Amino acid sequence: MSHDDFKFEPVRGLPEALPEGEHILWQGSPAPLRLARDALGLTWxxxxxxxxxxxxxxxxxxxxxxxxxxxxxxxxxxxxxxxxLLIFGLAYMQARSAVYTLTNKRVGMRIGAALTMTLNLPYTQIGNAGLDTKKSGHGTLAFELIGDTRFSYMMTWPHVRPWHMSKTQPAFRSIPDAHKVAAIFAEAAEARVFEPKVERASHANAVAAE
Incomplete structure (x- = not known):
């Protein structure tokens, strides 16, 4: 019998249903073996x-x-x-429990094998993104946050950019086709940041203008 530890999620990888006008562009998870090598030092x-x-x-x-x-x-x-084997087992659990999501409005990250947490990062709070790729095509896409948004390095590890502890950068670690994912992110973020905003004038202001 199969068992889904995250059956309570209305949308896989997200804590709540998507609001009107928002849709998923991409979802994925880390590759376990690559995560073991990149984040847990398996090769060393x-x-x-x-x-x-x-x-x-x-x-x-x-x-x-x-x-x-x-x-x-x-x-x-x-x-x-x-x-x-112990290192790979830890990486497998971390990869299995993690779901990375790109929508047309935000970056979503459900992470944590023992203590699950969800990060919602609107594109307007992301100042920059860095991509580190391997020959296999796997890579890490890290998000540099702006403003007062802060996350604990220890709580979000290994889903962070390595060694950036003073200001943690959440990251999609060891994802396949990293260049493709980065392109999807760049296009969506640019469209969202430069999306025109229309402010509706109140009825009182409209009457006063007349």
Missing amino acids: VAGYFAVLTVWRVGVSSTYVPFGEALAHGIPFLVVGMLAC
Whole structure:
């Protein structure tokens, strides 16, 4: 039997139904393996234990037969594999629980594996966006906020731009086709920011003008 932990959401990834005139342009989530590499240091951890295993085998081979020296490296290899599985498991949970949304009016982020929170970022509160892409096409799209809007780095990690702690920049981390998503964001944000506003004159003002 399947179970949806977010069945209560009226719209996937958003805490409430979209108001009239707003529609979804794109939705996505981080790629788990890429998130493990980009945000949780999977590659560095795997490399560290690989070097440690080779070092242990090399040292042991100086005083025992090579076959026995290989056995001395097995514990380090096993611990390294367990550490990598743990990191991937954490990344998988973070990716599974995260939903990134672009509408014609805002950026939405439902994040958090244990403590779920939703960020709503109107385009008018986003001053700039930075894109960091990898050869695979995955990338991170970070949003630089303007005004007094602030978010906790620890509460929003790993869905933030790395090392920008003084003023946290929420980010779409490790998303596929990052260039395409950035283009959708740029077009929607520009249209929203420069959208003409029509102010209706009150009836009293209209009568006075006559």
